[in-house]
Amino acid sequence: MNARGFTSAFTPQLEAYLAFKEKMGFYGASRIWYLKQFDVYCTTHERTVFDRDTVEGWVSQQLTRSGRYRSWMSYIRDVGRWLQAHGQRDAYVLSDRWKAAVVPAHPYLLNTDEIEAFFAAAATLNAVSPRRWQAVAFFTLMHSCGLRTGETRLLRPEHVHLRDRHLDIVASKGNRSRRLPITGEVTEILANCDRVTRARFGPTRGMFFVSAAGNQVTAATVGKMFNRAWDQAGLPRPVGAQQPRPYDLRHHFAYANVERWMAQGKDVMAMLPYLARYMGHADIESSFYYIHTSPEFLHAYAHLTTASQSLLPEVGFDET
Incomplete structure (x- = not known):
């Protein structure tokens, strides 16, 4: 068989x-x-x-x-x-x-007020455990570290090095692995989540984020957890337009970094390889998919994006 x-x-x-x-x-x-x-x-x-x-x-x-x-x-x-x-x-x-006609992706562009309200709601999520204490840590990794949804779901306890303040993303898209430094604030959030999860499921659980049965969190669960926090925060949902989704947190990580570099007067094009490496992209072309929606980036680099449309990759079925 x-x-x-x-x-x-x-x-x-x-x-x-x-x-x-x-x-x-x-x-x-x-x-x-x-x-x-x-x-x-x-x-x-x-x-x-x-x-x-x-x-x-x-x-x-x-x-x-x-x-x-x-x-x-x-x-x-x-x-x-x-x-x-x-x-x-x-x-x-x-x-x-x-093939069907290519439909351009239109991510939901999160603003600062929405992000603050979302995480405030996630911290007091009206849900059964373990979503109640895992939501903030899960979505912090997507928002503050730019992780893919699947990468966050597949994190194992041994991949999260709290003492050394880094994460190991193992065999992700394209079978690529990478080590990511994390800030003290992110480390503290992960440590709090880990402490409660260990107390509930023991120190030998298979995954860092687990379901109520102690199994790997499913993609459907992530969507439900995100929507619960969004609605609990009282945030509006666009009518007839792109709806907010967990992956928009990763998208925000990309263009927020670009806008911060621009505000600091840094050469964005020189910084893009670092962003691509941190986000697990094979090259900087994939990073363009995330940052070309930034109004500040488009204004400053209009000559580049107009002349380099080939750099904007066709969005495929797998997560970028």
């Missing part, structure tokens, strides 16, 4: 492909879920050749369930490319004609 329950003729290839992606640092459950749907389709329809009829047949069926949502197509397209790269030259790569 294979690890993920595949049953089609493509079981060995799908297992090998997912193992390859995991070595590259991509562990997303969404990828596995959709490939399992493809596997079921192939078993049901007795498909044994990774050709156009097989791939587009499944895609057409899946579209009847997902409507206009098409990001999942990148998974089956990637499988085709991987098969070609590993000697199966006749493997079909899903045509770009199936």
Whole structure:
């Protein structure tokens, strides 16, 4: 029996492909879920050749369930490319004609008053434990350290070095790791959270942030925790516009640093490699995605952003 329950003729290839992606640092459950749907389709329809009829047949069926949502197509397209790269030259790569039009990302730009109100509410969150005492620490890491949601969820106790004031982000996106220095204030917040969690779950828990059952916090839980704090703070929700989300805290970290450097008279372009490194980007191009929304940055660097549109990356399915 294979690890993920595949049953089609493509079981060995799908297992090998997912193992390859995991070595590259991509562990997303969404990828596995959709490939399992493809596997079921192939078993049901007795498909044994990774050709156009097989791939587009499944895609057409899946579209009847997902409507206009098409990001999942990148998974089956990637499988085709991987098969070609590993000697199966006749493997079909899903045509770009199936791609939906690119919709530019419009993050919710948090202001200072909203951030202060949000964290005040998070500190007194009206929720069952352990969200009640973990919310401030969790979202502080996203706001003050620019961590991704997934990176924060996957932190283990041994990755949080309170005495030395640094964090180890291990095998994150692209299988990259990094060590981040943290301030005394952030250290104190993490220490308070750790103290209460240890008292409740013991010193040998697997994750730094845990659910009520002592397991890893899910992405859905993070969203609920964020929304609870936002609503408890009495903050408004835009009508017919981008809604605030946890990831906007990481976004704010990026452009707030840029605006601070500009206020200090520093060369922002010279500082961008440091920001990219701290945020876990492979290069500074990814950092442009976060900072190009800063009005101050656009005003001061309009000549650069206009001439360098290619630096603004297409937003993919995985977290940047």
